[in-house]
Amino acid sequence: MLQRLSYLFVIFVLFPLVIWTGLAMSPGFVSAFPATVTVFGGQQSARTIHFFVALALVLFLLVHVGMICVAGFRSRMRAMITGRADGTHTERT
């Protein structure tokens, strides 16, 4: 449950936020679409949020890879690439 919530949060909140705040720091992009940065109250605010989100993403990455290593790195990588679950390990739902 926690895994599902965190994955949803990363995919639908953190990634869009980090991309949006990143674009907000581009003077070229912002000149064409000023709302990108004004919703954050300015470029410095966008920058701060960007750094916090980036930190959160790094922490997520560490936990994510850590979990995989604990649960069986090779079989999970094989399953992710070929799409075929290995019969000798139980399926995780």
Added chain:
Amino acid sequence: MTDISRRKLIIGGLAATAGISALGVAARIAQKYGLVPPDHGGIYGLGETLTYASQRLLTRHSLAREFSRSQISNPPFANEMAPLSEGYKRLQAGGFADWRLTVDGMVARPASFSLHQLKSFPSRSQITHLACEEGWSYIAEWIGVPLSHVLDAVGVQPQARYVAYFSIDPDWWDSVDMADALHPQTFLAYGMNGNELPVGNGGPLRMRIPRQLGYKSVKFITHLTVTDSMKGFGKGLGSMEPEGGYAWYAGI
């Protein structure tokens, strides 16, 4: 392994060929419309080209945000600089009366302007945001002469594509394409927040390009060259920035 049918192979091959030739066509179109930046080579070249081309298409006529007087940063921020040269100090001692802006290259009437002459041109003031690559930024009111006006005064030839601008420091120079050079918010600033441009902020004359990062707004401008190719300057990458690992086009 799964079987790959002949049909799938043929369709896959056609798709791949179509994709590769589309890339070739796109590259030629980009070249024709001036969407390829001078620093298009090397490892970062593809990324720089994609950034420059897409932003040039999006932002041809966009304006950087202008703020109200109450939003001006107080105190104005002046970052650390290298020690000023002897030549600069001499000009400073003379009150910059002998400061000259020479304009040459693909122009009909190469000229040399004094600060006094530049101040007699129609001036423009704008309150814009300067953001450095390093992360700091500030808002100030800049007063100066639009670069387009100076270029009109010297008569730019039609095949010109870039304006290169040089600081009194010989290692510090940059360039912009004509779209940015003729943009209404691009100008040579000689005043800031109602006063003369302070030395710490680039006085007596600096370039202001508000739609790109701060390092394009070079300080202590003494020389402009109008050209159709940046290949003859430095290492031919468009400015000294790519030589240091940064991007030539800094709208990011």
